[in-house]
Amino acid sequence: MADSVVLDPVDLDILRLLQNDARTTYRDLAAQVGVAPSTCLDRVTRLRRSGVILGHQLRLDPARMGRGLEALLSVQVRPHRRELIGPFVERVRALPESRALFHLAGPDDYLVHVAVTGTADLQRLVIDEFTSRREVARVETRLIFQQWECGPLLPPSSTPVSTSASSPLSPSVSGG
Secondary structure: OOOHHHHHHHHHHHHHHHHOOOOHHHHHHHHHHHHOHHHHHHHHHHHHOOOOOOOOOOOOOOHHHHHOEEEEEEEEEEEOOOHHHHHHHHHHHHHHOEEEEOOOOOOOOEEEEEEOOOHHHHHHHHHHHHHHOOEEEEEEEEEEEEOOOOOOOOOOOOOOOOOOOOOOOOOOOOOO
């Protein structure tokens, strides 16, 4: 494990603001948190190097990309063994319809967020890419009617905190 990262109120403000708009310039960000632009750049660089900031993402509207139907697929994998999990995860992540993949505890092993063109495409995806796999024991489909973004992720308290480095089981995130 790497050394802990101490997050003070300025760091927390920077993280909150960047989560709301990652395109904010360092000059604007610095003015909003009350530090010099060079100090702001140093803090963001430290937050990146320490693993607190994992990357930046571009959000797209699936409907405008021709994928107007979104769903959550609850998937049971049997037997739930490493030699089956790795290839399953790789395959699901490679599907163009996949938006997010979660490994779960409980009766279902995975939750897959997908975006498809319509119900026929969803049916094809479930049958051809999930239930046709020998390790997939069950798939349950839930349609998403609407989705809301939530507030920025901050530590549990507003006082300075220490965060540990990510665990070896943390998913890889690309970006920069």
